[in-house]
Amino acid sequence: MTRNGPGGLPYRRLLGLPGVAPQAGLGFLAQLTQQVAPVGIVLVAQGASGSLALAGAATAAFSVGAGMGRPVQGRLMDRHGARIVLAGTALLHVAALLALLASARPGSPWWPMVVLAWIAGIGLPPVSVSMRVEWGRRVADGGRTAAYSLVYLVQELAMLTGPLVFGLLIAVASASLALGLVAGAAGAGTLAFARALQAGGDGHRRERGRAFADRRMLVLMAVVLLHGGTFGALQVGLPALATARDVPAATGVLVAALSLGGITGAAAYGARAWRAPARVRLVGLMLLLGLALAPLVLIEPLPVFCVVLFAGGLVLNPALTTSSLLVDEYAPTAQAEAFGWVSTGLGVGGAAGAAVAGVVGERFGHGAPFLAGAAFALAGAVLATPLLRRR
Missing domain, CATH: 1.20.1250.20 (MFS general substrate transporter like domains)
Known part of the structure; x- marks a missing residue:
């Protein structure tokens, strides 16, 4: 880079x-x-x-x-x-x-x-x-x-x-x-x-294509769904953790640590020109996201937890940015609709991730939602690997 x-x-x-x-x-x-x-x-x-x-x-x-x-x-x-x-x-x-x-x-x-x-x-x-x-x-x-x-x-x-x-x-x-x-x-x-x-x-497009004419968009949507699952798991896991530690007010601090990581990551990611193709970066970023969130299951001190959570946030928005770059490549004549499907995929994935996190958190303890979030991200990295093949 x-x-x-x-x-x-x-x-x-x-x-x-x-x-x-x-x-x-x-x-x-x-x-x-x-x-x-x-x-x-x-x-x-x-x-x-x-x-x-x-x-x-x-x-x-x-x-x-x-x-x-x-x-x-x-x-x-x-x-x-x-x-x-x-x-x-x-x-x-x-x-x-x-x-x-x-x-x-x-x-x-x-x-x-x-x-x-x-x-x-x-x-x-x-x-x-x-x-x-x-x-x-x-x-x-x-x-x-x-x-x-x-x-x-x-x-x-x-x-x-x-x-x-x-x-x-x-x-x-x-x-x-x-x-x-x-x-x-x-x-x-x-x-x-x-x-x-x-x-x-703002004018009318003369030639409007289909958002899913390129089958790689379907693969990308699956990755986006899993990315949304990571968001949803964190949204459930953070307040559950704070409540389990008897400090529910810490929820705001935890959410702020994740958000500040996301802001910092977005700012840093866009400030550089990257030589690696977007499809390679997407696999790497989803892998990094999963590896960054997995240790949250084991961390007890909240200050250390916030630092690791911030590190995970650094990767969240760059992965979304990279997905948008691939939309440009896979749906160039239906960008707005394709971006709309990406937003929908994030929302549906978030709902599914929240549901899964709630079930595993109740059964296995307040650290389980973070393991679920990491699993979603790692599954997204695996699912994105077919994009590495040349068309």
């Missing part, structure tokens, strides 16, 4: 391209509800009904809707451009959340909250997909590692900042008002982000 190899595009030059810096800032604002909406729906639904089961059902409906919506949004973006899709989904997403808040009253029927949460998920704007398509189009092949790393960096920062802002708003207002304010800010940010996209890249 080299710091500025041939065709490389470090962040300074990428952000220097016309419109990229404003798009990154507005994209950050637009993605604040990605983590806030599920948490806010739980608080609002449980507060109105007193039922944690209903809150869980509404949150699950939001996740299902988001998974269903991404490929459809991508197909529409390939046909009609990102601007109109972003504007439409922003209005749908915010309107559904506000309607959910209005319907969340004591004694009200339960089903409108679940349906509206599902609609809000379907309308979750495809901001990161739009950034990948827009910035990937603006740079040469050698600069896309930096471009896609910046996409995940912006997304990770939004997912880290959003809950913090939401928590501060809850401290001075109700959960309903806080969710409404964050949703309104994110909706306005999405509309501004759509307006900031270059009009030249």
Whole structure:
């Protein structure tokens, strides 16, 4: 690898391209509800009904809707451009959340909250997909590692900042008002982000291909599912570990260690030009991810645990970036739809990983979810090896 190899595009030059810096800032604002909406729906639904089961059902409906919506949004973006899709989904997403808040009253029927949460998920704007398509189009092949790393960096920062802002708003207002304010800010940010996209890249594609015309996309999707499984296992394992140690407040510290690792990894990965092909890097990164997470089963001191967790986070986002690079290669004429399927795969894999982690954690102890997460990553490395063969 080299710091500025041939065709490389470090962040300074990428952000220097016309419109990229404003798009990154507005994209950050637009993605604040990605983590806030599920948490806010739980608080609002449980507060109105007193039922944690209903809150869980509404949150699950939001996740299902988001998974269903991404490929459809991508197909529409390939046909009609990102601007109109972003504007439409922003209005749908915010309107559904506000309607959910209005319907969340004591004694009200339960089903409108679940349906509206599902609609809000379907309308979750495809901001990161739009950034990948827009910035990937603006740079040469050698600069896309930096471009896609910046996409995940912006997304990770939004997912880290959003809950913090939401928590501060809850401290001075109700959960309903806080969710409404964050949703309104994110909706306005999405509309501004759509307006900031270059009009030249927003036109209709003359020749639109199929996302899975190349069978290697199916292999890549399987790897992405397993990658999502690692995420899901960690989401269950971290709070379970903190609870088992009688320090539930440590959950925030553990999540922050993983997120900071992800941010650092994305920043470092995109700052260099890599000579190894993306398919080789994907196998290596998934292998490293599994090897980094496996020792968590044996570590007792929480400070050491956080250090190792940070190291695992360093590899999480680079692996996602590399998967995006392979989408460019395997589905060049249906990028937005293919990126949408990747997002769906991560969500489905995350749900499966969380379910598996919950079962093994209950049966084998609080360290088992981390072993499950490592196993998902290692299986992803094995499954990615067919991509190493030349077509």
